[in-house]
Amino acid sequence: MKVALLCSGLGHVNRGHEIFARDLFNLLHDSIDITLFKGGGSPTAREVVIDNVPRNAACLSDIHLAVSPRWKVAMQEQERLRIETETFAHGALRPLLEGGYDVIHCLEQEVCERLYGFRHLFARTPKFIFSNGGAIPAAKLPSSDFVQEHTEYNLQHSARHKAFCIPHGVDTTRFHPGIPTDxxxxxxxxxxxxxxxxxxxxxxxxxxxxxxxxxxxxxxxxxxxxxxxxxxxxxxxxxxxxxxxxxxxxxxxxxxxxxxxxxxxxxxxxxxxxxxxxxxxxxxxxxxxxxxxxxxxxxxxxxxxxxxxxxxxxxxxxxxxxxxxxxxxxxxxxxxxxxxxxxxYSLDRLKSAYIEQYNRISQTQVRLPVHSLRTQLRDNMRNLLRRLSHRA
Incomplete structure (x- = not known):
């Protein structure tokens, strides 16, 4: 079983999202064949740095958006994130195609959506997991084979047929009472x-x-x-x-x-x-x-x-x-x-849960779309609507 863990922000920012990616990789890399795909930092044998346009790049400092001044900063942040994740997804495609991974675990929805659309390119179709770090409801989830939720509350609002719950964890050897501090x-x-x-x-x-x-x-x-x-x-x-x-x-x-x-x-x-x-x-x-x-x-x-x-x-x-x-x-x-x-929430207690889910998912069969009368009619309708819109 080979697992790819993808986080575009790792190496650029240090939020809970990126901490989760780093902790999960550190937790599992000695027990399973897992590779960390990250947006910045230094490469190693098990950590691949993917070329991308990071959200804090100087070239993104002049984003022009037609939005209310009240929401300008928030929307600019979203646009920076979109650029980072989409360029990261395209940069990750080749090493993923060449890597022969059974499971691709994506922490950003844009990365998951983009790469899932390329799954027909793989010699052996991988299983895609989306880690739902934004509490996205079922109707708006990106395309994926499985969804990781982090709380039972969020699980209730997820795509229950493909969702599972493993919470975030903490390294209790580093975070505990009594640490000396100046x-x-x-x-x-x-x-x-x-x-x-x-x-x-x-x-x-x-x-x-x-x-x-x-x-x-x-x-x-x-x-x-x-x-x-x-x-x-x-x-x-x-x-x-x-x-x-x-x-x-x-x-x-x-x-x-x-x-x-x-x-x-x-x-x-x-x-x-x-x-x-x-x-x-x-x-x-x-x-x-x-x-x-x-x-x-x-x-x-x-x-x-x-x-x-x-x-x-x-x-x-x-x-x-x-x-x-x-x-x-x-x-x-x-x-x-x-x-x-x-x-x-101790990471040590969560380790076996991740290994169990990765093993289960890696052994699950997934199917690519096949040509049928239904898909032909759908494609014909889509092409008709496209031609009509161009004439309008």
């Missing part, structure tokens, strides 16, 4: 400060870091630490943070290997987004023993299980929850979080 000293944060950490892209449109700042600015004893990737929104959000919180806010960007030190310096974790497909940062924080304050959504309740769930559309909700936090509840959450992660 993060506070390095960033001038008082040893007795109440530190709140939020991890994610510093933007308005998803992670809602502006909401987190406005709420924390009203909690007198709080020091806010924001760790995340930058985007076009970031300068304005940093300016807002400095305006409202002065020296009680810290912005930084860290390699994933250094992230445990930042968590270890905090007292609680918050995330301002109204929905996450999964949110690896939730379980990283829980593994570190941090109480999690997050959106009150069925998906997040099923992931976090023990946390403080809030209506984050409501101004003042996060402020009040942090200002009125119950010490007994905080102690209970600090104790329970690592236990939940060890039981449900």
């Amino acid at each position: 993060f506070r000293a390095r960033h001038g944060i008082p040893a007795d400060a109440f530190v709140v950490i939020s991890v994610g892209t510093i933007c308005y449109w998803h992670k809602r870091m502006d909401y987190v700042i406005r709420e924390l600015a009203q909690v007198p004893d709080a020091h806010l630490v924001i760790v995340g990737q930058e985007c076009a929104d970031t300068p304005e959000i940093i300016a807002l943070g400095k305006q409202l919180m002065a020296d009680h806010i810290t912005f930084t960007k860290l390699p994933h290997d250094e992230l445990p030190q930042a968590y270890a310096a905090a007292d609680v974790f918050v995330l301002g987004s109204l929905f996450e497909t999964f949110g690896i940062v939730y379980i990283e924080a829980m593994a570190m023993g941090l109480p999690v304050f997050c959106t009150d959504h069925p998906n997040q309740r099923s992931i976090v299980r023990n946390g403080v769930f809030l209506n984050l559309k409501q101004p003042g909700a996060l402020r009040d929850a942090l200002a009125q936090r119950d010490p007994a509840l905080m102690r209970q959450l600090r104790e329970r979080g690592p236990e939940i992660v060890r039981d449900a």
